[in-house]
Amino acid sequence: MGIMTIEEVKELEGGLMRVRIGPQHPISGQGTIVVTTDGEIVYDVEVDIGYSHRGIEKILENRRWLQGIIPMERMVMLDTSHVAMAYVRAIEELLGIEAPPRAQYIRTIVLEMNRIISHTYALGLLAESTAWNPAVFLWTTADREPFLDLMEMLTGARWSYSFIVPGGVRADLPHGFREKAKEAIKFFRDRLDTYMDAWIDNFLFEIRTRKVGVIPRDKAIEWGAAGPSLRASGVAYDTRKNEPYAAYEELDFKIVTEKDCDSYARGAVRVKEMYVSLDIIEQALDNMPEGPVKKTVPQNVPRGEVYARVESARGELGVYVVSDGRDKPYRVKISAPSFRNIFLIEMLPKIEEIRFADIPPIFYSLDPWFLDADR
Amino acid sequence: MVSLEEKLKSEFGDAILEFKIPKDNRIVVKVSPDRIVDVAYYLKNEGFDMPISAGAVDYMKNNVFEVFWIIWSSDKNIVLILKTDISRENPTIQSLVEVWRGVQKFERETWEMFGIDFKGHPKLKRLLLPEDWDYEKEGYPLRKDFSLKPYTVEK
């Protein structure tokens, strides 16, 4: 089929090509997806990560507990406060203290807003992966602005806040935050309804994503899927309910699951989760208790090892912390949700027939965030 | 959960080195390395079916690597941390890939960062480090004797 070249065209028997959807590609992000295909049907997928590995686990061994929050936040640039929350949760468990109630509610608000900020971005990328000309991506990116402005009002930064610390949060809610938040919630609810009409119910989007990339329930559990990818296969696993933290125990909300297990279900789970997030923020704003927002904590954390987890936007983010009594951790192992989700696509060609054009919708419905996987 | 402890102890005897319940839905089980696969299969039958994480901790003072796997049970909602100690000079351990497919990538990363050989793992290849990382010269990144000095900039 044409001329032999000295590039990395490895023509295997049967006329298969190995196509590198590599780091320089409109859809791949900072990773490589090596696809073995004959032009349409995909026989093998291999995902290669490590392009943005920063060695955060090693860095944390040289930072004091409070300083460690900064590299942790930069691990994932989208929903930064979830990562900080996991680390803080581990520290507080080792210390044996609990943050004051008002701090817990403020934490909940920050976490849920982060979830919305992250989901809109991920959904925009999912729409763009079905070749939708960046229209939906730009709408969703524009609609995050009210929440980013709220975060700036509260913490001073738009993306990485360093706001959740062991012992509570850094500052109290400023004047006018409550009204602005209510406005933003109302605006976003309308936009979500528009998204459901123009996009989720759009028949071409459904054609591209229904029945595509089906991960059955038992396989999802066996392969270790996380977050919305797991909930779209019907497994009701949500750390906010299984092991409540912040103020989730006192708030009333449901876990969103879907039965279909395909890419469409994974997108729909995220949209519905955003509705739930808006409800949670409203409840937290209405029922906020009074009181202090921070406790002082000692420098040294007692010996012990603990596994703390939170439900970040991509899934369950777990931190296994081993402390030996000093003011720095001995070992921190971060179990990132994207690390578990990205590799799900490698298993799919073995259980169903995938076409080359299906790779982007499947990949982006798993919400792969390479920064997360690389740490 | 007392019944799980009794079941494990009666089945495997003194291969179970430690069994702790630090919190409501956490169990920590420390096993000796030669029975690790059997214990893993037993736990899978008991309902611990979803792998969450796997890694290692380097205890240089005691000259061991402590390898751990973290598993969740979907019907009991309990997180179980399965640990085992292996020697630092000759670090090999049986891989648990056959028991839970999802630990494949975690074990690969642990091999890469610590140098622990997982026997039976289908693909021990570089994941996060570049392909031409020279272990003789640079060492294994997450071991405690890996110095960050060559990578820091003097002010």
Next chain:
Amino acid sequence: MIESILKFVEANFKTLFMITVFPGLAFIFGFLIFAVWFERKYLARLMVRMGPVHCGKVLGWLQLIADAIKLITKEFIVPRFSLRLLFFLLPIILPVIPAILVVLIPYAKDYILYDAGGNGLILFLALATIYPVLSMLIGWVSNNKFTIIGALRTIYMDVAAEIPIVLSVLGVVILAGTYDLVSIVEAQRKIWFIIPQILGFIVFLIGYLGMTERIPMDFPVAEVELVFGVKTEYTGPLYLLMMEADYINWLAWSLLLVVLYLGGYNGPNIFGNETISGIFWTLIKLFIVMVVILTVKISYARLRVDQAVRLGWRVLIPLSFINLVITILLKYYFPGLWGG
């Protein structure tokens, strides 16, 4: 010597005017500038953006000229392992084909550059089908995995789009009774063909989206999976030529749509001069078609190529057959409606 040239110009003034100004060179270039500008501005506004604002003061209408200058002055890169001569020649041939199509269209009753002896429609369709074949060749000669996959997809799409187009156009031919484009427009004096041929129009529209490579059927340049589809390896002046070919192709097919289904140059005589009114109405209808197609581009994702082929064979071809049956019945029972 000069006198004979002047006499020649005077004798053939209209033809020369048509070749150089309208619908010839000046019109095509003017349309390019307008279409690219309009597409970028319109899509930008729909996407909550501004579009080009810098070149050309407020509206940014000189943006295309700036881009063209940039592209022409870029480096001429021809990949070492491609078929170099063809790689270089194909983008030069490519814009010529749709430009020929543009001159076959009647813009007013007596304003058509070449009417092919009454067979304008057949000549149009025959020439227009060269375009996807050239697209596929472009993917082939680049010798790149992505372009080869894009070339394969172009052929799939070609199969899915062309046959339904020809079948649906047959309906129009039956109603008008001729292949001549001027007569087809004349036959729409009383009622535009879009109404009796609604099924055929839908079929033609979907095929048209495929032939002009517009979303939801833009397979040759499937930007998301294949880096830029068949055009991946092209930069600089060659890329500029291919972009122009794309837009001229769009122009040609849109004009065909206007002529076949939207009544061509028929419209009230508002300028007092039939020719100028005809041209005016053609251009207005063309503009409306452009706006509708651009809105479709924003609103939908791209089909997978096997879904498109399935659509072509299972839906479009049966629909066009039903359309033919209805057309024959209409022609039999209402022969007088299709005047001219």
